[in-house]
Amino acid sequence: MTSPAAAPLLFEAVLHPELLAEVRRYSGHALLLSGPARVGKQQLALQIAAQENCLHPHSDGFPCGRCASCRAVLVGAHPDLLGVTPRTTTSTGKVARRRIIPVGAIVEARDDAHDYEQHVYQFLELRPTYRRRVVLVEGAEYLNEQAANALLKLVEEPPHNALFVFTTEDASLVMPTIQSRCARLNVSPLSDQRLLAAWPAAPDPELLAMAAGRAGVLQERDKVEAALQDARMLTEALRSGPLSALEAAEALEKRFDTEWHPQALRFVWRSESPAVRAASDTALERLLGALEVYASPSLSFQVFALDLRAAFGEG
Ligand SMILES: [Zn+2]
Numbered sequence: 001m002t003s004p005a006a007a008p009l010l011f012e013a014v015l016h017p018e019l020l021a022e023v024r025r026y027s028g029h030a031l032l033l034s035g036p037a038r039v040g041k042q043q044l045a046l047q048i049a050a051q052e053n054c055l056h057p058h059s060d061g062f063p064c065g066r067c068a069s070c071r072a073v074l075v076g077a078h079p080d081l082l083g084v085t086p087r088t089t090t091s092t093g094k095v096a097r098r099r100i101i102p103v104g105a106i107v108e109a110r111d112d113a114h115d116y117e118q119h120v121y122q123f124l125e126l127r128p129t130y131r132r133r134v135v136l137v138e139g140a141e142y143l144n145e146q147a148a149n150a151l152l153k154l155v156e157e158p159p160h161n162a163l164f165v166f167t168t169e170d171a172s173l174v175m176p177t178i179q180s181r182c183a184r185l186n187v188s189p190l191s192d193q194r195l196l197a198a199w200p201a202a203p204d205p206e207l208l209a210m211a212a213g214r215a216g217v218l219q220e221r222d223k224v225e226a227a228l229q230d231a232r233m234l235t236e237a238l239r240s241g242p243l244s245a246l247e248a249a250e251a252l253e254k255r256f257d258t259e260w261h262p263q264a265l266r267f268v269w270r271s272e273s274p275a276v277r278a279a280s281d282t283a284l285e286r287l288l289g290a291l292e293v294y295a296s297p298s299l300s301f302q303v304f305a306l307d308l309r310a311a312f313g314e315g
Contacts, residue, residue: 010043010046010047010050010065010073010074011047011050011063011064011065011066011070011074012065012198013198013199013215014047014062015040015043015044015190015194015195015198015215016040016044016187017062019033019044019185019187020044020047020048020051020061020062021061022185023048023051023185024051024061026183028183029155029156029157029158029161029162029163029164030155030163030164030165030166030178030181030182030183031048031163031164031165031166031182031183031184031185032140032166032167032168032171032174032178032179032182032183032184032185033045033165033166033167033168033185033187034167034168034169034170034171034184034185034186034187035169035186035187035188035189036169036189036214037169037214037216038214038215038216038217038220039187039188039189039213039214039215039216040187040190040214040215040216041138041167041187042136042138042167042216043215043216044185044187045136045138045165045167046073046081046136047062047063048134048163048165049073049078049080049081049134049136049165050063050065050069050070050073051063052131052132052134052163053069053070053073053078053080053128053130053131053132053134054067054069054070055067055068055069055070055130069130079128079129079130080128080129080130080131080132080133080134081133081134081136082118082120082123082133082134082135082136083136083138084101084105084116084120084135084136084137084138085101085138085139086099086100086101086138086139086142087099087100087101087102099139099142100142100143100144100147101137101139101142101143101144101147102144102146102147103144103146103147103150104116104119105119105120105147106119106120106121106147106150106151106154107119107120107121107150108121108122120135120151120154121150121154123135124154124158124159124160124162125159126160127160128160128162132160132161132162132163133158133160133162133163134162134163134164134165135162135163135164135165136165136167137164137165137166137167138167139167139168139169140166140167140168140174140175140178141168141169141170141173141174143174143175143178145175148175148177148178149177151164151178152177152178152181155178155181155182156181164182166178166182171184188213189212189213189214190213190215191213192208192213195208195211195213195215195218196208198215199218203218203221206228207221207224207225207228209267210224210228210263210264210267220260223257223260224260224263224264226255226260227257227260227261227263227264228264228267228268230251230252230255230261230264231261231264231265231267231268232268233248233251234248234249234252234265234305234308235265235268235269236248238305238308238309238312238314239312239314242305242306242309245305245306245308245309245314246302246305246306248305249301249302249304249305250298250301250302252301253297253298253301256301258288258291262284262288265280265284266281266284269281272312276311276312276313279307279310279311280308280311280312282307282311283304283307283308283311284304286303286304286307287300287301287303287304287307290303
């Protein structure tokens, strides 16, 4: 058995069986999976792709996880599955980095700097190798207007009965033209009991509390535990004096992961008073904003340390 950190638990655990069953009854061409970050949307989308193409599904309809098609999904090399993800644009000057899915992901576009190897149009021209081609658009809120427009006709009448699976953390930010053509599935956090049932080794209670029902947090266990450790160290250092606060901030800068450290810090601060939490959160937002516009990272972390000292009433 492989460890949960290494394996995405793609076929070992169906975390949202009711949604997978709902998809089996759905006869349309476009799904919008909506739910918080790390709740398991991507895993569900891959299970949908596997289910559409499995050669020997279980009697309950779930994909087998062992046939040639399922194995191809597992290793990320399925001929009928195309993944489209946002790219980060870097503008010159002090403009924040923006994530977008440009029209170049959908059709071949001139002067396209984002280099999508395969375009959705081109991908859908071909007949499926197994049963059904699936286009997985991760982060549908990042489709720009041009890209969304280029998709419309395909989503309405996809060649060879293809299926679109869009995922989003916030459905209200997805272009209305796309939203209205999709069946919406809400992917909710699981109960701790259900999450634990899917896990071979029980995670420690703190990790489980931070996961708050999101399977993807447990899948990144090592990174999350390291971020929690860093967050506790910084918070302790704040109270020991300005020098240790600055040192801890410098150490944090070297390891800072914009996905996990902010979550870990907020989690570690959860037992502070509302006033401390609000002020710390403002300091954290300020740091993230500064990093986004490429302000000097070392200076930004020093300011962060001093802001936090003030927030904790130590400044
Ligand atoms: Zn299979």
